[in-house]
Amino acid sequence: MEKEMIVNRPDNSKMYHPHMPTAWWFRKWSYFLFMLRELTSVFIAVFLVVYLFQIYHITQGADAYWEIAGQFRSGGWIAFHGVALIFAIYHSLSWFKTAAVILTPRVGGWMVPPWMVVALHIAAWLAASAAVLMLYVLI
């Protein structure tokens, strides 16, 4: 018969139970950067919705597209796209850093160092961006 383990637990009512302060993410630089990374997702999501909206208008013909494109030339939208670009770069770099944690590839007995995993991701990212730019120039 299995013996039941007897565990002595401290009395919950006699303990002090601390609470996380609401502004916990201001307490450490790394927490702040984490919250910033989470916030970047909101900007990227809004950018993607706007982008899909523009693509939809391309399918409606050149006039429909240029009409909507004109509205995105306002200062507010340009500022939004600037911020969204910075956040997208920050978000992507933080993802590459994550990839270096998750992917620990081995070549023979040699483990590819994390900085190389990040560098390869950045190289692939730059190559993909260059290919998109080429398409844009050619079309």
Next chain:
Amino acid sequence: MSEETITLNVTRYRHEKDRAPFIQSYQVPYREDWVVLDALNHIKDELDGTLSYRWSCRMGVCGSCGMMVNGEPKLTCSAFLRDYRPGEIRVEPLENFPVIRDLVIDMSGFMDKLTSVQPWIIREKEKPVSEGEYLQTPDQLDAYQQYSQCINCLLCYSACPIFGLETDFIGPAAIALAYRYNLDSRDEGSHRRNDVITDVNGVWECTFVGECSVVCPKHVDPAAAIQKLKVETVSGMVRGFLMPWSRK
């Protein structure tokens, strides 16, 4: 010549007297080779025998002396006074845990979580002793060794804001230890552990702040264990969906 001293501001809490923790300051002799734990032992032996805290090995092995030192989770037996001089040193109980007394936190929640992930080798069927040991190659050992270095010091829990907000989260060390046994070539119990660590309070609670790995004194890298488990869980689900016959 008067002896050089350093100030330790220590959190005190005695449930029978105090409604909330408060700070008590002590002047302790400064020694080049003293760690914060030595200073606490000096207080306990020479200045105030009522101060409570945990320690045992004094060499970074037992994992019992974890506290907040100037706001950072540290093993106090490895935190040298000289690294904080000339300022004062703030010593507090590990964050995100209930406090039993002074610097002593309640670990029972962690012990329950640790037990729930079954951190031991599980065999479907044990072979008789007469058949000998379960052998393992150096490469097989290498696969999990890093994750087996955990000393249950709980610094990682203290550094994790997600655990601070969601105390039901199984948390970094327990998940890293589950992963350690999943990776062990002698083990056959990963499906049992995965039921727990991929459940609502498991790996998906983690949003990869990464501080658990930064503060870990044994370089266990629990954040990596959690992210790898996420990827393995998703790829296992996709594989199970595309190739149902591959399910264990």
